Amino acid sequence: MVSDNEMGLVLAVASSVFIGSSFILKKKGLKRAAANGTRAGIGGYTYLLEPLWWVGLVTMTFGEIANFVAYVYAPAVLVTPLGALSIIISAVLAHFLLNEKLKKMGVWGCVCCIVGSVMIVIHAPQEQTPNSVQAIWTLAMQPAFLIYVATSMSIVLALILYCEPLCGQTNVLVYIGICSLMGSLTVMSIKAVGIAVKLTLEGVNQVWYPETWFFLMVAAICVVTQMIYLNKALDTFNAAIVSPIYYVMFTTLTIVASAIMFKDWYGQDAESIASEICGFITVLTGTVILHATREEEQASSGRARWQESGKSFNEEHLVRLYSPPECQESKTLNKTVSLLN
Template sequence: MAAVRRWSEGMSSDNIKGLVLAISSSLFIGASFIVKKKGLKKAGASGVRAGVGGYSYLLEPLWWIGMITMVVGEIANFAAYAFAPAILVTPLGALSIIISAVLAHIILREKLHTFGILGCALCVVGSTTIVLHAPQERQIESVTEVWDLATEPGFLFYTALVLTAVFILIFHFVPQYGQTHIMVYIGVCSLVGSISVMSVKALGIALKLTFSGMNQLLYPQTWAFTLVVASCVITQMNFLNKALDTFNTAVVSPIYYVMFTSLTILASVIMFKDWDRQTPTQIITEMCGFITILSGTFLLHKTKDMVDGPSLTTSISMRSLKHEEEDGFDEGVPLKRQDTSRIP
């Protein structure tokens, strides 16, 4: 309790606003994964699946409901980055994993094992640890300050590495391995996402300053960040849809979270130098919290097809068969598809 009291007294009002917005965002985004998955399944049953290049889901109302839910969550997430540092906001995405896993258990019949529940608890503990030791938001008076941070050699080098890796994945690995290896689609989403978060934070700061009376829309840097955000979000949505349609939701969500969060924290540390304003004890505690979250997502991933009781093999087989009958395609193997004849 003493630690919580010290935290509440020392945490800035901006950080508290960012925290509330981040939690709200996780609730919406976690639910959107399930609704979109249902829409993708329904669209795939009567048209060309998104996983093999189809876009029939664009005519499916359920998919659009999921997309609108995700947009609401992303807007809240967008606002959170304007008030709090990325090292606080991004790890709270673990809450969306919990929401997604629980709803997948209830709605999609993707069973949540006892160790999966423990994984959810670890995500909550890790997120709480990070929140209690998060750095204060950097005080920025103009979008040009953010531009100066984004054009420093360290972040430019990181951006160049990310773009190179994304182009290699899209043009070389996606055509050959996109349908069989989940890391291809998720890799593109996560790498692009780390750049988009930095641009979202810059744009959020610009809008916050504009609403407070300091118009930042006059600066070309604001519109440059807007263009980067739009390009990155379109790319992320395209490849995330492919990943959701091809692989199990209980696998896509945690793996995407781990990669996206790790790369975003790295990008934030390079660009905004969050750790320069913290003591070694705070940094180590935050890293322990992040490792705890990773442990939770690992448990969720490893136990996604396990059920309680002795009839493990039979239960998995029945579940796989039921999915084949209902959906017309197999999701039995999350990281590598069984039916290679479906690959174009």
């Protein structure tokens, strides 16, 4: 008989395969659409007519569903770090299908992610699934978790009301901090809803408990807030900066929240906990290396294009420093270039 941890592991890995593949499918679809119409980056919607893009979207949906169900069966300390495998999948597929070459440092990043993931899987704790949504509510009402929630919400409010107007456009940690804190609460509430659904399907109806609907409402609010500020971060800063920082903060805070609420490490010896932490750090290191490699490749390709057009490296460097994010309108970039001339 398959244990809950094994089921969660299979679902988490399947989720990473689906999500990592979906990035490549969607990108190939966007390239095809750009060849036949207006690019998405400058406001075009031709990609909506491209079947390959829709295949990528459906694949990503399957991945997110698998990830959601994985949290029902396995602790967050096992499921969340395995999300890094999707980065490996997309990097390897991009190497073969998109001609985005994976350099030696990128390979080392993949190796770090794999080694760290194996360490986490080997030493992952066996979670005891609550037998009712009321039992989950009892866990959520623990003083330690209430302190975590109160602290998180206080920091989020401070970031939104005070820090965002002052430095939201210049400090990437403002938006990502909001996303990560709300994301950790999203995972906890979604896990509660998932367990309630699982128990209901097994014949133990949880629909009539008000706690189920409360967790569902919290999940909806947290997801919406998380997406709003993640979009702000991606719209304001380079994705190669946002992605690794967000992954590190979100994963860390989710594991902390789960350890407090569900006591994931309760009963484990110090050696196993230390091994999991080392595995987690190894995964984070691999993720940062992979993203740093991609950013270096993007910078190199951008430099080559500018030098081919007759611009000096200094002019190109100034444009990279002072131009807005790639998702902004191209007229702002043209204005910056004209000022340099």
